[in-house]
Every structure is written in C-alpha cells, then in structure tokens.
Amino acid sequence: xxxxxxxxxxxxxxxxxxxxxxxxxxxxxxxxxxxxxxxxxxxxxxxxxxxxxxxxxxxxxxxxxxxxxxxxxxxxxxxxxxxxxxxxxxxxxxxxxxxxxxxxxxxxxxxxxxxxxxxxxxxxxxxxxxxxxxxxxxxxxxxxxxxxxxxxxxxxxxxxxxxxxxxxxxxxxxxxxxxxxxxxxxxxxxxxxxxxxxxxxxxxxxxxxxxxxxxxxxxxxxxxxxxxxxxxxxxxxxxxxxxxxxxxxxxxxxxxxxxxxxxxxxxxxxxxxxxxxxxxxxxxxxxxxxxxxxxxxxxxxxxxxxxxxxxxxxxxxxxxxxxxxxxxxxxxxxxxxxxxxxxxxxxxxxxxxxxxxxxxxxxxxxxxxxxxxxxxxxxxxxxxxxx
Numbered sequence: 212x213x214x215x216x217x218x219x220x221x222x223x224x225x226x227x228x229x230x231x232x233x234x235x236x237x238x239x240x241x242x243x244x245x246x247x248x249x250x251x252x253x254x255x256x257x258x259x260x261x262x263x264x265x266x267x268x269x270x271x272x273x274x275x276x277x278x279x280x281x282x283x284x285x286x287x288x289x290x291x292x293x294x295x296x297x298x299x300x301x302x303x304x305x306x307x308x309x310x311x312x313x314x315x316x317x318x319x320x321x322x323x324x325x326x327x328x329x330x331x332x333x334x335x336x337x338x339x340x341x342x343x344x345x346x347x348x349x350x351x352x353x354x355x356x357x358x359x360x361x362x363x364x365x366x367x368x369x370x371x372x373x374x375x376x377x378x379x380x381x382x383x384x385x386x387x388x389x390x391x392x393x394x395x396x397x398x399x400x401x402x403x404x405x406x407x408x409x410x411x412x413x414x415x416x417x418x419x420x421x422x423x424x425x426x427x428x429x430x431x432x433x434x435x436x437x438x439x440x441x442x443x444x445x446x447x448x449x450x451x452x453x454x455x456x457x458x459x460x461x462x463x464x465x466x467x468x469x470x471x472x473x474x475x476x477x478x479x480x481x482x483x484x485x486x487x488x489x490x491x492x493x494x495x496x497x498x499x500x501x502x503x504x505x506x507x508x509x510x511x512x513x514x515x516x517x518x519x520x521x522x523x524x525x526x527x528x529x530x531x532x533x534x535x536x537x538x539x540x541x542x543x544x545x546x547x548x549x550x551x552x553x554x555x556x557x558x559x560x561x562x563x564x565x566x567x568x569x570x571x572x573x574x575x576x577x578x579x580x581x582x583x584x585x586x587x588x589x590x591x592x593x594x595x596x597x598x
Contacts, residue, residue, distance in 0.1 A: 265349020
C-alpha cells in the first residue's frame, strides 16, 4: 500500500459566530452539504459534537494499529457513491481491498463469494478501503471547512431574522463561542438527536417533528481485538465474513489485511438482536469476548485464546430500520431549517450523499438561490493542489 494521501486539515480555529448557514453534524451528509454550499460562496460553519469527522466512517486507535469500527468498506453501488470512490482513489485516500470475502448462511456454512452471472463486471463487487483509516474520508471532505468540534447543539430558537443555535462544550479546553446565529440551519445528525434538538422550536411544524420521530434504527456493537502476528497465518479460509440470519454476528473481518500491522487485528460487528439485548450491559469487555467466542466457530485458532487488546464501541444509531421516505425535510420558510442524513433511506453512504446534496439544494433555494456545483465539481476541487 504505497499510495499517498494529500489532505489538508480542516479550519478549526475560526470564532466568528454570525454565519449564513450553520450545519450541525460532520458526518458524510453534513460535510457534503456544507462543502457544496461553501463552494457556492456561502459562509458556513459546521458544528460537531465529537472530535472526528465522517460519522460512522470512523477509525479507532488501538495499540500500534488503527481499526475501522464503523463503515467497513465502500463499493461501487448506487449513482453517487462511485463518484466519491473515484475522487478518493484519485487522491490516494482509497484503494481496492484484496480480500477473501465469504458469506455465512443460516445453516452455518461458509460460502466464498462468486460472481452469480457472467454478465457481472468484477469491478462492481470490488471493495475499497482507506489505508490510513476510514476517518480519512471525513478528513478529506472537511479539509476546507470551518468546523467547531466537541460542541453539541442543544437548542434552536428564532432570534429576529436569524436562527440562534445554542451549544454546549463536551470536552475540556473548548474556548470558541458556545452559540452562533445563522440565516439557515442544516441538521444532519441521527433522527432521534434531530428530534430532540427541535422539540422545543415552536416555529417548526408538528408534522415535521412527527416525521422525524417516526424514524428508527438498529443498534450495533463493534469489537476490535488484537492477537499476536502468528494468528494471521492460521488457517481460516477467509478475510471477511458477512453473516446472514445469525442472531449474534453480523460481520467479521481481519482488519490487519487493510494496512500494515505487526499483529492480527479482528473487527466484529454484532447482529441487531444481540446489540439490542447487550447494548446497556455493564461489562462491555465481556460482551466483546462473547462475540469473539462465537466467531471461533469459524476461526478455530481463537479457541482458548484471549486477545492482547480488546476495545468495544456501541453505535446506538447504526443502521436505519424505519427510514424517512424523502431525501430531506425543510421548513420551507424565510428562515429555513433543513433536516436529513443517512436516515433518509437504507443505502447508508449513498443515502448520505444523496441527502447531503438535497439539503444543500433546499437551503440554496431558500437563501438567495445561488447555483451549486455538482458533486463531481465539489470533489474535484478538494485537494487538487496536492495532485
């Protein structure tokens, strides 16, 4: 993996608290929306409660390694995702993942992936990963944006001819303003968080609040476990397993096949039923070990072996169960609030891209009606000086 990534760091330190557009949420939908609006000439600030970018395109630092514990890979499905993949490959952010991908049937049989039709182009099932970690995707999209990190939006109120977004610091050392005003607000966070934010905003219609409240999610528990290097050579016959109809397991992958490592690193995702049952368990390490013990059925070398490190992450809003049926929601007023994200469908990153563009279009229509660059134009301008 010799490709080089040229990604600028996002602009973190701007303290100007009066903007044209505030975007709440630095997941893929929020970042695409914000960057498209910024390139159209709007003054945009992105507010993000965590320290990272990209939402579930997330990477966790574990001892001497980086593990992707949200989005597992990208593949060329849908209309917009191939555009993103091509741009990220061109910049060296992504590369194909040479992986032995297998499916596990409800009968417990491992079936290697095969092309089901001679008419299918093998490139259509190529999977792409970021050698530097999946969070490199969010960093790439955020590189020219002003982002206020470690701030949670807690209220949205009308202040004359502007919106006021009240924030709270969620980390020590946050010294930027804890409120901002904007002509328009984009809310690109999980639907339950959006619902909570606008619950007391009197000027937002009840039907909008009801529509967002109806969205529901499946949770997920992600486990990252590291073992000695010799385990990587142990016989298993697969690098990634997709489970179909299993109550406990949804996915397992040998994370150390994505990037150089001095050990064997596994990432395991729980099935929704298991995640719901164990989400609030007091001992997450025990939950993680239980999933690894289940995986040992398909990787016998794990039997009676404990990992050198173990990290467990809970995703409360992992996969949309009951989505909203349009690309975004808008108040359609002179003071617009536009809401969306990957809950506007079930295609995850493709849905996030589609919703991000739709939110930008809705805001631009309500605020001066400026023309917007296409997704290809947005991505082509990012990091172009590094090529």
